[in-house]
Amino acid sequence: AVAVTLILGLSLGLTRRQKTIKSTFFSRCEKFKEHDCQKLWDLFEKAHVNKDPCNVPVEAYDPLIAAAPFIPDCKKMMFWSGTKDVVHDLTAKRKDCYFTLEDTLLGSILDGLMWCGKNGKDDTFTTGCPGWSDCENNPVRSFWKCASAAYADAACGDVTAMLSGSTTTPFDPESIFASIEVTRLKAPRVSSLNVVMVLQMNAKSDCTNASLKNLQNQLDPNITYSCKDVAEHRVEQCGSQPQIMCGSCW
Ligand code: APR
Numbered sequence: 001a002v003a004v005t006l007i008l009g010l011s012l013g014l015t016r017r018q019k020t021i022k023s024t025f026f027s028r029c030e031k032f033k034e035h036d037c038q039k040l041w042d043l044f045e046k047a048h049v050n051k052d053p054c055n056v057p058v059e060a061y062d063p064l065i066a067a068a069p070f071i072p073d074c075k076k077m078m079f080w081s082g083t084k085d086v087v088h089d090l091t092a093k094r095k096d097c098y099f100t101l102e103d104t105l106l107g108s109i110l111d112g113l114m115w116c117g118k119n120g121k122d123d124t125f126t127t128g129c130p131g132w133s134d135c136e137n138n139p140v141r142s143f144w145k146c147a148s149a150a151y152a153d154a155a156c157g158d159v160t161a162m163l164s165g166s167t168t169t170p171f172d173p174e175s176i177f178a179s180i181e182v183t184r185l186k187a188p189r190v191s192s193l194n195v196v197m198v199l200q201m202n203a204k205s206d207c208t209n210a211s212l213k214n215l216q217n218q219l220d221p222n223i224t225y226s227c228k229d230v231a232e233h234r235v236e237q238c239g240s241q242p243q244i245m246c247g248s249c250w
């Protein structure tokens with residue numbers, strides 16, 4: 001009886017875990033209507049299932065990304081680093097002004113989720129997976145690198161990047177924004193990169209920060225660079241007051 005209970009409990013636990021990420025995936029996917037969520041789920045699983053969770057290369061997610069192409073709106077593309085909450089609070093309320101990778105189909109499906117496969121197992125797991133920095137080629141990190149590269153490749157027009165004045169290195173070379181996205185922005189498809197330095201009380205850095213020199217050096221010289229120091233409450237105001245025109249948010 002003990003063995004039966006154990007096996008039942010274990011398999012129930014496994015199904016429940018499995019069901020959680022799968023049902024989250026489908027319910028988030030179905031909000032976008034016109035897409036084939038089952039096909040996306042199958043491609044998602046194919047990238048990491050039955051693999052060593054530290055050996056999933058970035059390219060494993062290429063077929064998934066290719067199946068859900070970005071339809072960029074050149075007036076609205078937003079990048080960010082170190083400002084996740086303030087940016088997504090804004091884009092949730094001001095879809096008329098800005099959107100981020102996490103507001104696109106795949107980005108919104110997988111935002112905040114953790115997953116991996118395991119050698120010899122046919123499931124997607126959400127526990128016992130490597131953390132972001134435990135090994136370079138973990139499924140979550142590889143997915144975000146792959147999606148960020150495709151998102152930056154699709155960028156056009158005047159793009160905005162919200163960086164954080166609360167750190168001493170707002171343009172952090174280890175970040176996805178610095179290591180993947182910036183160098184993929186290409187003129188003349190992209191005409192300008194407009195950095196918004198989000199300043200909280202007691203900010204540690206602003207547009208004069210030395211790391212922003214590295215950003216300008218890495219940027220395609222034919223893309224016009226600008227930087228503006230903006231108090232965080234001003235960004236929040238733009239979200240809470242829909243009558244403010246997009247171009248007048250800061
Ligand atoms: N541990 C866990 N998660 C991490 C880590 C880490 N050490 N580093 C990054 N992440 C994940 C988290 O999900 C975090 O919310 O990446 C997210 C963003 O990390 P930041 O350092 O704030 O920013 P950055 O690495 O520049 O990524 C943001 O990439 O997602 C795209 O288009 C998006 O422009 C945006 C940029």
